[in-house]
Amino acid sequence: MPARPDPILIEVPESLETERLLIAAPRPGIGPAMAVAIAESIGQLSPWLPWAQQAPSFEDSEAVARRQCADFVARRDLVYQFYDRAPEGRRLLGGSGLHRIDWEVRRFEIGYWIRASAQGKGYVSEAVRALTRLAFEQLQARRVEIRMDESNARSRAVAERCGFELEGILRCDSLTPSGEPRNTCVYARIAA
Numbered sequence: 001m002p003a004r005p006d007p008i009l010i011e012v013p014e015s016l017e018t019e020r021l022l023i024a025a026p027r028p029g030i031g032p033a034m035a036v037a038i039a040e041s042i043g044q045l046s047p048w049l050p051w052a053q054q055a056p057s058f059e060d061s062e063a064v065a066r067r068q069c070a071d072f073v074a075r076r077d078l079v080y081q082f083y084d085r086a087p088e089g090r091r092l093l094g095g096s097g098l099h100r101i102d103w104e105v106r107r108f109e110i111g112y113w114i115r116a117s118a119q120g121k122g123y124v125s126e127a128v129r130a131l132t133r134l135a136f137e138q139l140q141a142r143r144v145e146i147r148m149d150e151s152n153a154r155s156r157a158v159a160e161r162c163g164f165e166l167e168g169i170l171r172c173d174s175l176t177p178s179g180e181p182r183n184t185c186v187y188a189r190i191a192a
Contacts, residue, residue: 004104007074008073011138020086022083023096023130027069032061033092034092034095035055040115040116041115045113048152077098077099078097078099079096081096084118094115094118098135098139107144108135109147110132119154159187169184
């Protein structure tokens with residue numbers, strides 16, 4: 001059996017472009033922009049995301065961005081931020097990425113969030129489609145999942161729009177940020 005490459009040697013693009021988005025790996029210096037986007041959206045994010053329970057400081061967000069950068073280089077977690085490619089200037093719209101990576105199986109999970117002022121414009125679906133292509137075409141994924149709280153209708157709609165199939169609902173498998181038991185929907189696509 002041939003030896004598998006060390007994940008740190010796997011080529012992963014640091015940026016992707018779609019019709020409207022620049023999807024870029026984290027870099028030092030983006031903490032303030034992340035903090036502003038999260039603070040704007042805290043009410044929409046806090047029911048679903050444990051890390052979004054209070055608006056972060058610029059310094060806290062910068063520390064997160066630098067950890068994300070290190071994890072990206074080490075291929076532990078492939079976080080991306082996505083930006084509007086509009087000519088009037090690039091604005092941080094949200095974050096996504098390939099998480100819970102199993103390089104042996106070639107399994108990835110896509111997560112996403114978007115700032116409140118950019119919701120409802122199809123940006124998340126555009127980013128998810130680009131990351132799905134990256135996973136299957138460049139990273140030879142066998143399986144890509146999207147998981148969310150059963151009650152998160154908007155997140156479920158993104159998965160369905162992007163061609164992910166509901167495989168099941170895991171009952172009481174985790175807790176909400178407030179500590180209540182929650183059901184988790186598991187959507188997936190597998191390699192053709």
